Amino acid sequence: MNAPSRLTDRKRSAIVAAAAEQFRSHGFEATSMDRIAALAGVSKRTVYNHFPSKEELFEETLVQLFQSCAGMVELAYRRDRGLREQLVELMTLKMRTLAERDFLDLARVAVAEAIHAPERALPVFARLGEREEGVTAWIRAAQADGRLKPGDPTFAATLLQGQIKAFAFWPQVAMGAPPLDPAEQEPVVDAAVSMFLSYFAVERSVSGAAEP
Template identity: 55%
Template structure:
């Protein structure tokens, strides 16, 4: 079913406004960015911007919503009792790596971090929501523990440590220091190393 032309135009304008806001928030920061500047960058009228977003705060919230949705739309990791833990984790971290190395996702993350760095409450909310988007790995770890294949450490800590290894090299340096996105070979090495370290410490070796 095709959307009416007017609806498609409205959607395009909204997308253009969001993209313009991301650019301006990145370049000037949240406080220094005006709705006038966002309208100019999006090549729409200021009235059009306000038709979509009632305030700059509302516009920023929409950007954060994109970030949450991008993070949470990763396919769920279903535990498979007869499949290698290494293969399952390789697949999961490969999907996460694609997201972390997506330029659009990194742009959104830079905007979010820049706008929250001086507002602890907003920063805390951002971190909490991102953690909620990573519950899939915690559920997988609990299933593997119940199946007797991982030791009974804290699954939340285990998930944080696994994801932290990826983010320490494939997310935070790019967001905070402008370092280049890892190339495919670097991504694969990081995934394999992270999985190996995780399983070396947590996997229960079955007795023969």
């Protein structure tokens, strides 16, 4: 009974994988649904059954790739650990996510589309923003615990992650800079966390642990 469903899932995955390769190699405009169908080993009709338009397929491709990379950035807030310790771990995982070359390649395509056709790229970036909820959820929990100042957790998360992206995302996407190696990542994470805590932290000591 479940075989057709599994087959459908396999076809969908094959389509997304083929689309990712084509978009990375040729960009959005030069990629055709015919070529994606051929690479995925399915009919063009099957591609359109899953994705009514190339725009929707591109959106799903980028979001799935980001989600597969970002799944690790889901550390739950813990009140028995120091804020700095948790944030350094969280932002280090964020760095690793942003260093994925496949994601960076597709992100370049998405940014190019945002310049030439913002109405097409807007839904993509909106969905990517939703996938960054892990950091926002952590901040929201720390605020509820009284260890971070109250306020909009999305605003706070954007400020924190923006400092990381300034070194580990935008230079790589916009200028082709290489991803940061671990030794280069460490001072960026340390500075970003320090600046964040200097403004948002309420307590400086919890359970004997130095804060921030």
